[in-house]
Amino acid sequence: MIPKDHPRYRSLIARERLARCAREGVVALEGLAAHGRGEAFDYLIGERTSESAALAARTAAAMLLSARHPVISVNGNTAALAAEEIAALQRASGADVEVNLFHRTEERIRLITRLLEEHGVRVLSGTAERLVPLAHDRGLCLREGIGDADVVLVPLEDGDRCAALRAMGKAVVTIDLNPLSRTARTATLTIVDELTRALPAITAACASLDPDERERLVASLDNTYLLRAAIDTMRERLAHALE
């Protein structure tokens, strides 16, 4: 039992949930290591949404709303941490949701789909085909889902797939606390923020953007600027860490 007044309450609850989901098979054991890396970067940005991340989240909403066929790609960590937030974003953006795994087994696909559905997500189903040219199983996707998407939101992504999706002409939006990762640098748009802060920010923006602002945000998207701003936030915090 984690006491509510513990100074690291949120972080401990997230770890507890991930550990439970790992025991149940939803989260890959490797996902626990990936979460730890994310936590370290979250410390560096101050565990809050920076101004540039807020702009990135609004831009992500604009891209999802302007897309012909937006798809949210969900892995084990994302389902464990944010099933409810994915349901809300699906309602706000009209995006399809597809489960896509690095450590893929049919059993994990089934468990993650069930968890998402229990939280109100409508999950695409069907026979996955190797439509993305990758040797590993992230290349497997649904023809009517990621295969047909023009904009794909891929939280906690793997760099190879991000590059492959872009090479197929798709716009890739990622959420990654590490602004130095290959994914962050390869994506069309990177939100350098924690998943459970970034998703509600995109959902809220979906409800508030008017068509003019939508167009302006998409036209002025500059991912290098957003990554530099995230790194500057971290540098600034480190410079004043002990004051």
Ligand code: PTJ
């Ligand atoms: O469920 P599977 O089989 O698809 O596997 C999922 C993992 C996460 C294991 C897989 O995609 C993986 O290995 O990911 P990476 O390459 O470690 O990348 C994960 C990235 O997400 C890292 O750059 C982390 O810094 C970042 N990250 C981790 N937790 C969070 C995060 N970013 C935002 N919010 C988080 N909670």
